[in-house]
Amino acid sequence: MTPRRLLPLLCLAVASAAGNAQSAKHPQAPDTRSMPWMNTTLGPDERADLVVKQLTLDEKIQLVHGIGWGPLREGDPVPADNNGGAGQVLGIPRLGIPSIQQADSAVGARMAASQSRYATLLPSVLGAAASWDAEAAHLYGDVIGRELRAQGYNQSIGGGVDLARDPRNGRLFEYPGEDPVLAGTTVGHLILGLQGNNIMGDIKHYAFNDQETGRTVVDVHLDRKAAHESDLLAFEIGIRIGHPASVMCSYNKFEGDWTCENDWLLNHVLKDQWKFPGFVVSDWEATHSTVKAAKAGLDMQMPGEEHFGAPLKQAVQSGQVPQARLDDMVHRILRSLIATGALDHPSTPRFVVDPFKGRDDAQHIAEESIVLLKNDGNLLPLGPSVHSIAVIGAHADMGIMSGGGSAQVDAPGGDAIHPGQSTKWGQSVYFPSAPLRYIREHAPSAKVEFNDGTDAAAAARFARSADVAIVFADQYMSEGADSPTLALPHRQNALIEAVAKANPHTVVVLVTGNPVSMPWVGQVAGIMEAWYPGIAGGQAIANLLFGTVNPSGKLPITFAKSESDLPHADIFGLARPRGDAGLPEHWAEQQKKVSFPADYTEGVRFGYKWFDSEHKEPLFAFGHGLSYTTYAYSGLTADAASHSATFTVRNTGKVAGEEIAQVYVQLPAASGENFRRLVAWQRVPLAAGESKQVTLNVDPLYISVWDTAEDNWKVLPGDYTVSAGGSSRDLPLTAKATVQ
Numbered sequence: 001m002t003p004r005r006l007l008p009l010l011c012l013a014v015a016s017a018a019g020n021a022q023s024a025k026h027p028q029a030p031d032t033r034s035m036p037w038m039n040t041t042l043g044p045d046e047r048a049d050l051v052v053k054q055l056t057l058d059e060k061i062q063l064v065h066g067i068g069w070g071p072l073r074e075g076d077p078v079p080a081d082n083n084g085g086a087g088q089v090l091g092i093p094r095l096g097i098p099s100i101q102q103a104d105s106a107v108g109a110r111m112a113a114s115q116s117r118y119a120t121l122l123p124s125v126l127g128a129a130a131s132w133d134a135e136a137a138h139l140y141g142d143v144i145g146r147e148l149r150a151q152g153y154n155q156s157i158g159g160g161v162d163l164a165r166d167p168r169n170g171r172l173f174e175y176p177g178e179d180p181v182l183a184g185t186t187v188g189h190l191i192l193g194l195q196g197n198n199i200m201g202d203i204k205h206y207a208f209n210d211q212e213t214g215r216t217v218v219d220v221h222l223d224r225k226a227a228h229e230s231d232l233l234a235f236e237i238g239i240r241i242g243h244p245a246s247v248m249c250s251y252n253k254f255e256g257d258w259t260c261e262n263d264w265l266l267n268h269v270l271k272d273q274w275k276f277p278g279f280v281v282s283d284w285e286a287t288h289s290t291v292k293a294a295k296a297g298l299d300m301q302m303p304g305e306e307h308f309g310a311p312l313k314q315a316v317q318s319g320q321v322p323q324a325r326l327d328d329m330v331h332r333i334l335r336s337l338i339a340t341g342a343l344d345h346p347s348t349p350r351f352v353v354d355p356f357k358g359r360d361d362a363q364h365i366a367e368e369s370i371v372l373l374k375n376d377g378n379l380l381p382l383g384p385s386v387h388s389i390a391v392i393g394a395h396a397d398m399g400i401m402s403g404g405g406s407a408q409v410d411a412p413g414g415d416a417i418h419p420g421q422s423t424k425w426g427q428s429v430y431f432p433s434a435p436l437r438y439i440r441e442h443a444p445s446a447k448v449e450f451n452d453g454t455d456a457a458a459a460a461r462f463a464r465s466a467d468v469a470i471v472f473a474d475q476y477m478s479e480g481a482d483s484p485t486l487a488l489p490h491r492q493n494a495l496i497e498a499v500a501k502a503n504p505h506t507v508v509v510l511v512t513g514n515p516v517s518m519p520w521v522g523q524v525a526g527i528m529e530a531w532y533p534g535i536a537g538g539q540a541i542a543n544l545l546f547g548t549v550n551p552s553g554k555l556p557i558t559f560a561k562s563e564s565d566l567p568h569a570d571i572f573g574l575a576r577p578r579g580d581a582g583l584p585e586h587w588a589e590q591q592k593k594v595s596f597p598a599d600y601t602e603g604v605r606f607g608y609k610w611f612d613s614e615h616k617e618p619l620f621a622f623g624h625g626l627s628y629t630t631y632a633y634s635g636l637t638a639d640a641a642s643h644s645a646t647f648t649v650r651n652t653g654k655v656a657g658e659e660i661a662q663v664y665v666q667l668p669a670a671s672g673e674n675f676r677r678l679v680a681w682q683r684v685p686l687a688a689g690e691s692k693q694v695t696l697n698v699d700p701l702y703i704s705v706w707d708t709a710e711d712n713w714k715v716l717p718g719d720y721t722v723s724a725g726g727s728s729r730d731l732p733l734t735a736k737a738t739v740q
């Protein structure tokens with residue numbers, strides 16, 4: 001989007017405005033004694049109504065749109081209290097209503113450096129999902145919430161939950177994978193953790209923003225049953241668990257209408273069926289109309305005023321948009337400020353972000369999220385018998401890659417591999433957590449050397465005599481573009497193949513936004529998927545390689561062998577280039593201007609549901625992840641009456657570990673489903689030799705089907721097959737449960 005160019009200007013403008021308006025930044029607190037809506041014993045709706053009664057028409061209009069990058073051009077006045085984030089809605093000081101300060105914060109607070117602030121870079125959201133741990137997701141949100149609060153924001157506009165319908169989607173690192181239940185649960189708990197800091201949370205991009213190619217014009221087609229049972233289910237669960245203040249509608253169209261003016265999505269599903277009480281905010285410049293959007297359920301245009309500024313006022317005055325609808329928009333915004341505590345506990349930038357606590361939390365999440373995919377001959381963990389290690393590639397001597405776009409967090413000190421250079425949209429940024437340093441710390445008496453991997457033959461010679469070779473391979477992904485292929489970019493496949501040929505003890509550590517294909521899978525001994533592991537990525541990777549921490553993450557997304565195994569060999573609107581291309585070379589080409597359809601004919605069958613029902617062999621299955629111990633499952637019973645499954649997991653190895661035990665259900669034949677659904681899971685900590693019986697409850701929603709005629713969920717009567725085990729393709733236990 002063009003606004004990116006303007007960002008530096010905005011930052012400058014904000015910085016100078018902040019400089020010469022310090023006093024205006026902290027206006028005198030209004031006297032709240034005469035404000036009955038400040039009475040905290042009243043409910044949020046009642047309090048919001050009391051405010052709405054006080055507002056003039058102009059004040060109401062002011063609350064339903066805002067400024068942000070894009071409309072703020074050089075020379076435009078910047079409000080004195082602007083906090084420098086992606087958006088701001090001006091408050092109503094006379095009524096004690098603060099400005100809404102919105103910050104991008106998918107994987108950490110964005111745009112901190114331009115304000116001389118620090119923000120923690122967390123692992124990818126895909127990584128958080130790989131932890132299968134609601135507590136880790138809660139902690140994830142808590143880190144973001146407390147840092148936003150410390151920085152003077154009162155709304156996060158993160159919370160991405162679009163499903164990995166296509167594993168090449170450029171924003172997958174911001175999203176929690178392919179399964180609606182795991183994704184919705186992860187993001188729901190993330191929002192809970194975030195809003196626990198009295199910050200308004202958000203869930204986005206509603207809905208079906210499942211590819212970046214042509215994202216502002218692509219028109220998604222999907223039948224309503226499949227829509228409810230896939231992407232919408234992830235939102236439904238996320239909203240039910242997290243109660244976010246807002247839902248951000250997306251750029252794309254759904255069944256012919258832009259999602260930000262889509263009556264079915266906004267009014268019917270979100271507000272009527274799910275009873276969502278918060279507000280709908282448009283993605284940045286995704287508002288296309290005034291009357292249509294307002295009537296369809298959009299509550300806030302961001303940023304800009306061309307639709308929800310003067311034109312909306314006029315539409316209300318002329319009766320085209322009912323006054324009650326405007327009041328409803330404002331009510332929803334105010335009740336969200338109240339319900340999250342953002343009104344009663346205003347954020348002021350007076351706290352200091354604790355970088356060390358943030359780093360520790362990020363490391364914990366990374367250590368639960370990194371997935372050990374392969375470990376032939378138990379090469380890992382590395383121990384004292386390893387006397388020489390050849391570390392190769394991906395700037396592992398200097399830093400670790402992060403994801404880009406509006407999820408880009410500023411690296412402390414700037415890009416670790418280009419110190420002193422300013423970073424640009426669409427350009428990778430490395431954080432100063434160099435794996436090489438931490439590998440050396442774990443192996444103080446071994447010879448640990450680095451080769452940059454740019455010359456595959458030289459890297460192979462370098463690796464030949466080492467006891468172990470560790471090749472780091474990375475893949476930069478960013479908002480605005482998809483990866484045209486599943487291949488690792490920049491000839492890294494050739495590098496891995498060359499090193500593996502030279503050294504049979506080769507381990508590959510992947511630092512990628514997305515799943516990648518691995519033509520070398522049979523040639524290397526070990527593979528670890530680290531996603532983008534965040535500010536403590538180097539430490540976390542080294543701890544796992546050396547077994548200080550036992551790997552426990554499992555894949556929240558299927559790894560395919562090749563594009564031809566996917567529901568769609570190519571991304572809609574994007575031709576696959578030949579060769580070993582990567583970003584950002586194809587970025588411009590992907591920005592289609594003319595609307596084109598994306599027919600999601602696979603319906604709900606993507607990811608493991610596709611591979612299972614098509615009887616295709618994945619490269620690595622959904623739910624897969626190894627550890628340095630082994631587990632055995634026994635004694636499954638399923639109880640239809642209490643919707644529960646009980647079984648025993650035993651640690652059959654020599655070290656303690658945490659097993660993510662998973663339960664899948666195949667619905668009765670009448671469902672027409674020829675695949676299993678993930679319905680429950682639990683992280684089970686087990687000492688060596690220990691057994692635990694676990695009982696997992698299955699939410700009836702997760703075994704429901706959408707009844708299109710009734711426009712509602714229903715549970716089918718019949719026989720359900722319940723399976724339990726360690727991955728979607730490793731389910732040693734099955735039991736039957738009959739629903740009458």
Ligand code: BGC
Pocket residue numbers: 001086104157204283284406479
């Ligand atoms: C992205 C949103 C983001 C917004 C504000 C848009 O381009 O799609 O996810 O919150 O920009 O930066």
